Amino acid sequence: MQIITDQVYEFSKDNKPCATAKPGEVLQFNTQDCFSNRIPDENTTMADLDYTYGFANPAAGPVYIEGAEPGDVLVVDIYEVKVADEGTIATDDHCGPLFETTGYRTKKIPVKDGMATFNQVSFPINPMIGVIGTAPSGPDVIDGFVGSHGGNMDNKKITKGTRLYFPVRVPGALLQMGDVHATMGDAELCGTGIEIPAEITVRVQLVKDFELNWPVLETFGPDGKWYVNCSGTHYEQALMNGSKELQRLLMRVTGWDAVETYMYMSVQSDVEVSQGCEPCEVDVSLRIGTPKLSEFPVLIPQP
Secondary structure (H helix, E strand, O other), rough: EEEEOOEEEEOOOOOOEEEEEEEOOOEEEEEEEOOOOOOOOOOHHHHHHHHHHHHOHHHHHHEEEOOOOOOOOEEEEEEEEEEOOOEEEOOOOOOOHHHOOOEEEEEEEEEEEOEEEEEEEEEOOOOEEEEEEOOOOOOOOOOOEEEEEEOOOOOOOEEEEEEEEOOOOOOOOOOEEEEEEEOOOOOOOOOOOOOOOEEEEEEEEEEEOOOOOOOOEEEOOOEEEEEEEEEEEEEEHHHHHHHHHHHHHHHHHHHHOOOHHHHHHHHHHHEEEEOOOOOOOOOEEEEEEEEEOOOOOOOOOOO
């Protein structure tokens, strides 16, 4: 199994691949925390970090996937997300709804036996990947931002046992990932979850010649769903982007017209906020989920 340790700070078609993988191959991505492991203790805050270094949200990779061409879909199965034994929560003076009364503070969170401890409160961790995606065909997108390529989606459902589908827009797709959280609440209100280094094990596969405009997440089990991951400069734009894509994908498999599909979405699909720590320069990130149907079990062709 290849182990990916190189770190990059933007999704770019010009990033030089650090490895090449074949469809079906299993890979391990070793990631730093979103601060590039540069907050060693609670006396160090985000105010002490040099932003010109480009420290934020490093991603391990990118990996060139053999045979991936523009117009294909990259499929990523998440097998494991193994986190370190300590994570970091940090606040600043410009992010989240309560930023005016917050300022800069750091809190270290021990993680042991699958539990995180915040003061006297312990709770189960649910390690999830904040940043994951493929290279855009246009301008570079720094890792801390989100878009139709993926990136900083901060979707807490991107965790062990799920499957992701990404549009391929450049040869080789150029897969990279990082920004793992031991746990995070929807919206990530103060701008950080429990930020933590991790080892991510995934398998990569391809679906050839399938139109996909936004990343899709598939969950399994009796409550399995399909989620379109979408974003926008404001909630309404993100909602429009995701609704259009989910409607298009559902129409393809059901044969229903646009209005019937819209009606069905209104009664069976949920809009959930993945990252919305406004005010923040990062776009609002949503996921729109719809149940798997026994009548139409496959929203996207399988690899």
